[in-house]
Amino acid sequence: MGSFRDVRVLDIKFLEESHVIANYLIPSKDGPILVETGPETAFEHLKEAIAKEGYHWKDVRHVLLTHIHFDHAGAAWKFAENGAKIYVHPKGLPHLHQPEKLWNSAKRIYKEDMDRLWGEIAPIAKNLLVPLTDKQEIILGGVPFITHYTPGHAIHHNAYQMDKVVFTGDVAGVKINAGPVVPPCPPPDIDLMAWKRSIGRLKSLHPDRLYLAHFGAVDRPDQHLGALKNRLDDWAAWIEPYFKAGEDSEEVVPKFVKYTQDQLREEGVSEQDVQRYEKGNPSFMSVTGLMRYWKLKSQGRLE
Numbered sequence: 001m002g003s004f005r006d007v008r009v010l011d012i013k014f015l016e017e018s019h020v021i022a023n024y025l026i027p028s029k030d031g032p033i034l035v036e037t038g039p040e041t042a043f044e045h046l047k048e049a050i051a052k053e054g055y056h057w058k059d060v061r062h063v064l065l066t067h068i069h070f071d072h073a074g075a076a077w078k079f080a081e082n083g084a085k086i087y088v089h090p091k092g093l094p095h096l097h098q099p100e101k102l103w104n105s106a107k108r109i110y111k112e113d114m115d116r117l118w119g120e121i122a123p124i125a126k127n128l129l130v131p132l133t134d135k136q137e138i139i140l141g142g143v144p145f146i147t148h149y150t151p152g153h154a155i156h157h158n159a160y161q162m163d164k165v166v167f168t169g170d171v172a173g174v175k176i177n178a179g180p181v182v183p184p185c186p187p188p189d190i191d192l193m194a195w196k197r198s199i200g201r202l203k204s205l206h207p208d209r210l211y212l213a214h215f216g217a218v219d220r221p222d223q224h225l226g227a228l229k230n231r232l233d234d235w236a237a238w239i240e241p242y243f244k245a246g247e248d249s250e251e252v253v254p255k256f257v258k259y260t261q262d263q264l265r266e267e268g269v270s271e272q273d274v275q276r277y278e279k280g281n282p283s284f285m286s287v288t289g290l291m292r293y294w295k296l297k298s299q300g301r302l303e
Contacts, residue, residue, distance in 0.1 A: 006026055006143075007026055007162075007165065007211065007217075008024065010023040010046065010049035010053070011045075011049060012038040012042040012045045012049060013042060014038060014041075014045075014280075015041075015279055019176055019177060019273075019276055020214060020215060020279045021213060021214060021215065021280065022213055023036045023046060023213075024036065024211055025055070028140055028142055028143045029141040030061050030140065030141030030142075031055070031059040031060060031141065032050070032055050032059055032060055033062045033140050034050075034063045035160065035167045036167075036169070037065070037073060038074065039070050039071055039075060039117065040077075040078065041074075041116070041119035042075070043119070046075065062085050062140045062141065063079050063080075063085070063086050064160050065086060066157060066160070066167065067089065067153070067154045067156050068102065069170070069186070070106060071118075072169060077099075077124050080125065083128070085129075085130050086129050086130065087132050087138070088132065089131065089132060089149065089156040089158045091155055091156035092156030096123075096129055097123055097124055097129060099123060132147040133147065133149065134147060135147065135148070135149075144162070144163075145160050146160070146161040147159075148166070148205070150168075150198035151191065151194045151195070151198060152190070152192070152193075152195020153170045153171050153184060153198075159198075161205060161207070164207055164208040165207055166202060166205060166207045167211045168210050168212055168213075171198050171202070172199075172202060172210050172212055172225065173212065173228040173231070174215075174277065174280050175215070176273050179264060179269040180227060180264070180269075181227050182228075182231055182264075182277065183231055184280075185235065185293075188289075188292060190289040190290060190293040191303075192302075193303040196229055199228060202221070202225055203221070203222060208221075215276075236293065236294075239252070239256070239287065240294055242291075243291050243298075249284070249287050249288050249291050252287050253283055253287050256283050256286070264277060
């Protein structure tokens with residue numbers, strides 16, 4: 001156990017599109033371990049993907065969540081209802097036990113799109129929620145993992161190391177097929193300095209492979225993480241003048257879409273993959289998140 005050969009990539013076809021959200025299945029002595037669940041809206045596709053690997057979804061006894069955003073954790077309650085243990089950072093745990101605040105916060109952003117995007121959410125019993133802190137070592141069904149606290153994208157973000165591979169959630173960015181890596185920057189937790197420290201943390205592990213939630217395996221981690229850091233700086237620097245000018249986020253979004261999608265096209269990304277990037281990393285979220293970052297920084301609340 002423990003090599004990348006044991007990892008099964010599950011494409012859960014979010015919004016009926018392939019190569020947008022990946023979950024991961026790892027065989028163990030205690031049934032398959034699942035990394036991320038995706039949203040409840042993609043649960044039927046997730047069940048089908050698990051079945052294709054020779055398992056029933058109810059065989060899953062352990063679910064590792066990198067963080068609690070709905071595209072990563074929205075269907076976790078389904079597995080908990082079947083008795084699976086759900087592993088998550090302590091800061092995210094209360095929101096899975098009592099998800100109303102998380103749901104209402106997201107609804108202010110997504111409005112009438114909540115049900116279409118994310119589906120249902122339900123509380124998870126506390127006895128099934130397992131907090132994992134930084135550098136914590138656990139063994140699940142004979143498979144050892146080390147938790148790495150990796151904030152910057154979210155304050156409740158963990159990455160999980162299994163031997164020489166790391167499941168990175170969103171802290172290692174979004175990369176669709178052969179396209180470039182880009183940073184997902186939703187509110188409210190974007191913190192550039194914390195994110196860069198997390199990138200450094202991942203680099204220091206010298207992994208052979210990264211597994212991204214959006215989407216799939218990365219076999220040149222050092223190069224990938226360096227490119228992510230550069231793109232994060234680029235996007236933040238592009239947003240800063242609009243923040244200083246007091247522009248409304250909604251007015252900035254179409255300009256940001258043009259800027260970032262032109263970048264993708266210049267790097268040879270197909271139109272279909274440009275849309276996959278948008279589904280996996282909505283532009284309006286990054287504008288809102290980076291605007292908030294500059295606001296907090298201007299108030300002295302961030303480094």
